[in-house]
Amino acid sequence: MSTMIPTKDVAKLLRTELRAAFPGVKFSVRCSTGTASSWMNVSWADGPTTGQVDEIAGRFEGRKFNGMTDSYDHQGSVLIAGQGDAMPEEVVYGCDGILTARTFTAAGHLEAQRVIETDSSIPHVRVCYEDGNLIKRAGNLIRPGDEVQIAGHGYSDWMDVHQAVHLALYKRDLTPARTK
Numbered sequence: 001m002s003t004m005i006p007t008k009d010v011a012k013l014l015r016t017e018l019r020a021a022f023p024g025v026k027f028s029v030r031c032s033t034g035t036a037s038s039w040m041n042v043s044w045a046d047g048p049t050t051g052q053v054d055e056i057a058g059r060f061e062g063r064k065f066n067g068m069t070d071s072y073d074h075q076g077s078v079l080i081a082g083q084g085d086a087m088p089e090e091v092v093y094g095c096d097g098i099l100t101a102r103t104f105t106a107a108g109h110l111e112a113q114r115v116i117e118t119d120s121s122i123p124h125v126r127v128c129y130e131d132g133n134l135i136k137r138a139g140n141l142i143r144p145g146d147e148v149q150i151a152g153h154g155y156s157d158w159m160d161v162h163q164a165v166h167l168a169l170y171k172r173d174l175t176p177a178r179t180k
Helices: 007-021 050-060 106-118 161-169
Strands: 003-005 027-034 037-045 063-066 071-074 078-080 089-093 098-103 148-150 153-155
Touching (some): 007 027, 007 037, 050 098, 106 161, 148 161, 153 161
Parallel strands (some): 037 098
């Protein structure tokens, strides 16, 4: 028989795992509840990519929402190693989903500007000032149909400065260098 780990305790496990994987990055892990469900919201600034965090967070979801059936799919149980000579324990995580959101600081904006200047089809476009604050401009950087390449990713829809930053840093890990 498996043991159910409540979402609050799953959040503690996830925080520990994220801190170990990405030292120096501050993560916010918050629990939320709804009718017969509970989930977590994970946010951080700069640091690892969303894909890197999703890979870790996904291991802690007991169920995942399936938009095709408008229901939750169970992820099954997991074996957790025991302490010392103890046998592994079968557990089910009580979290129904984990939403992740990466934001960017002034340092992240400056890195995005550098990427746009050196690895894009719009090197003349400015998204931030020299201090890293985003340029607030009315309108968009490109119009639908304009094909733009940033860091190897194509884009051809309306694009504002926030979208340009996210596209430039989509696969760029900004985790501080680990010291030995």
